Amino acid sequence: MYENQVEVCAERCESPLAGLPINQTLTSSGSESPNVSRSSTPDLNTEEQVVKHSTPLNRQSGSENAYNVCAGLVYPAQLFASPNMFQFRQSARSQENRPEHFAQNRGGKPVNYCSVCGDRASGKHYGVLSCDGCRGFFKRSIRGNMEYVCKENNNCFIDVSRRNQCQACRLRKCLQVKMNRDGE
Amino acid sequence: MYENQVEVCAERCESPLAGLPINQTLTSSGSESPNVSRSSTPDLNTEEQVVKHSTPLNRQSGSENAYNVCAGLVYPAQLFASPNMFQFRQSARSQENRPEHFAQNRGGKPVNYCSVCGDRASGKHYGVLSCDGCRGFFKRSIRGNMEYVCKENNNCFIDVSRRNQCQACRLRKCLQVKMNRDGE
DNA sequence: TGAGGTCATGCTGACCAGA
DNA sequence: TCTGGTCAGCATGACCTCA
Ligand SMILES: [Zn+2]
Ligand SMILES: [Zn+2]
Ligand SMILES: [Zn+2]
Ligand SMILES: [Zn+2]
Numbered sequence: 257m258y259e260n261q262v263e264v265c266a267e268r269c270e271s272p273l274a275g276l277p278i279n280q281t282l283t284s285s286g287s288e289s290p291n292v293s294r295s296s297t298p299d300l301n302t303e304e305q306v307v308k309h310s311t312p313l314n315r316q317s318g319s320e321n322a323y324n325v326c327a328g329l330v331y332p333a334q335l336f337a338s339p340n341m342f343q344f345r346q347s348a349r350s351q352e353n354r355p356e357h358f359a360q361n362r363g364g365k366p367v368n369y370c371s372v373c374g375d376r377a378s379g380k381h382y383g384v385l386s387c388d389g390c391r392g393f394f395k396r397s398i399r400g401n402m403e404y405v406c407k408e409n410n411n412c413f414i415d416v417s418r419r420n421q422c423q424a425c426r427l428r429k430c431l432q433v434k435m436n437r438d439g440e
Numbered sequence: 441m442y443e444n445q446v447e448v449c450a451e452r453c454e455s456p457l458a459g460l461p462i463n464q465t466l467t468s469s470g471s472e473s474p475n476v477s478r479s480s481t482p483d484l485n486t487e488e489q490v491v492k493h494s495t496p497l498n499r500q501s502g503s504e505n506a507y508n509v510c511a512g513l514v515y516p517a518q519l520f521a522s523p524n525m526f527q528f529r530q531s532a533r534s535q536e537n538r539p540e541h542f543a544q545n546r547g548g549k550p551v552n553y554c555s556v557c558g559d560r561a562s563g564k565h566y567g568v569l570s571c572d573g574c575r576g577f578f579k580r581s582i583r584g585n586m587e588y589v590c591k592e593n594n595n596c597f598i599d600v601s602r603r604n605q606c607q608a609c610r611l612r613k614c615l616q617v618k619m620n621r622d623g624e
Numbered sequence: 625t626g627a628g629g630t631c632a633t634g635c636t637g638a639c640c641a642g643a
Numbered sequence: 644t645c646t647g648g649t650c651a652g653c654a655t656g657a658c659c660t661c662a
Contacts, residue, residue, distance in 0.1 A: 378638095379645065389637050395647075396635080407602050418591050420636075421605045439645075562657095563626065573656050579628080580654080604655075623626075 371433040372426065373419040383440030384433050389419065394430045398437050402427070555617040556610065557603040567624030568617050573603065578614045582621050586611075 368377040370387035381391035396402065404424035406412060412425035419426050434440070552561040554571035565575035580586065588608035590596060596609035603610050618624070 381645070387637090388639085391645095392637055393635090399647090407605075421591075423635095565626070571656090572658085575626095576656055577654090583628095607654090 372429050372435075373414055373416050375416045375419075381439075382430075382435040382437065384430075384435045386430075386433075386435070390426070390430060390435075393419075393423075393426060394435050397423075397427050397430070556613050556619075557598055557600050559600045559603075564623075566614075566619040566621065568614075568619045570614075570617075570619070574610070574614060574619075577603075577607075577610060578619050581607075581611050581614070 368385050369375065370377045370390055371384050372386055372390040375387035375389060377385045378388045378391070379385070382394055386394075397404075402423070404422075404427055406422055406424035406428075408422065408425075410425060410428065412418070412422035414422075414426055414429045552569050553559065554561045554574055555568050556570055556574040559571035559573060561569045562572045562575070563569070566578055570578075581588075586607070588606075588611055590606055590608035590612075592606065592609075594609060594612065596602070596606035598606075598610055598613045
């Protein structure tokens with residue numbers, strides 16, 4: 257169960273095209289292991305609206321005992337998309353109908369995904385199709401000469417919801433997909 | 441290798457006295473699996489001084505290619521203690537000579553550890569011996585009725601360096617060690 | 625001693641202006 | 644189109660006051 261997931265992680269991370277391979281079939285986005293849905297592309301079915309700089313990170317329930325969601329219970333993670341510690345609200349753009357893979361938008365423009373985390377790409381950055389988050393992260397990393405150290409085994413899985421859990425592995429993934437300071 | 445670690449994690453997390461069991465022998469703090477040092481208690485051998493609210497989170501190297509620490513290389517994690525995304529600098533208090541277990545300070549005062557993460561406890565909070573970090577985290581969680589969702593399998597390992605990687609599991613651990621709103 | 629409260633800190637990513 | 648720059652938003656935890 258868990259080893260299974262770990263294997264997938266390691267395998268993906270080590271491959272140069274780790275994460276969401278672009279131009280590759282994604283049958284309902286990562287359903288190889290049914291009981292461990294990793295939600296590479298969280299499909300928030302929430303209302304769509306762009307709110308500038310509104311970042312409600314974690315759910316706040318109205319009821320009293322709200323936090324028992326995780327209390328001692330073990331159930332398959334990612335039954336629904338969850339905001340991360342720094343999982344910012346997906347903007348309306350990101351919440352558009354996610355195509356199977358590389359589909360067409362309403363306007364006909366192709367939708368590309370970040371080579372690092374699988375989020376919607378905002379263009380090519382530092383030589384690689386990537387999202388604004390990974391772009392900013394890579395920018396800060398190289399400009400600040402940052403040194404990160406993984407607390408696991410340098411094979412943390414990087415996707416939209418987990419890209420902020422390990423900076424070391426996120427940067428490693430950035431470099432693996434050939435992000436570079438000079439934009440290639 | 442990794443399954444080993446996961447097993448340890450799960451075992452620790454599920455037990456009510458997960459993490460660093462207080463009053464229990466810690467032979468050099470977690471050396472069951474030699475090649476995967478998890479550094480439950482990171483022993484920073486750095487200089488000791490208390491700086492108020494100074495939180496240099498990540499290492500910034502002076503050299504140019506600093507980020508190659510993790511670039512594509514796979515080496516046992518935790519060769520040295522690393523600052524987390526939100527791993528604040530351990531204050532001088534935390535860097536005192538860490539005893540084997542429950543040892544005496546210079547002054548003779550016993551040193552207690554947080555039941556949640558193993559950091560140095562600042563006292564009893566919400567009924568449980570805990571550190572200021574876990575105290576604040578639990579406080580925010582219950583006051584805000586926060587709902588966290590684990591992105592793994594609800595068995596993330598919680599220690600000083602990783603307590604900020606999964607809020608869901610951190611809160612679960614808080615509840616497992618019987619933290620409660622009314623201080624018992 | 626432990627409760628609630630405060631707030632400096634720094635990471636994140638959406639956005640902007642200029643090349 | 645992509646770059647550097649900006650900065651609102653927010654979780655964290657050290658520290659404070661008060662009972
Ligand atoms: Zn990305
Ligand atoms: Zn990692
Ligand atoms: Zn703690
Ligand atoms: Zn978890």
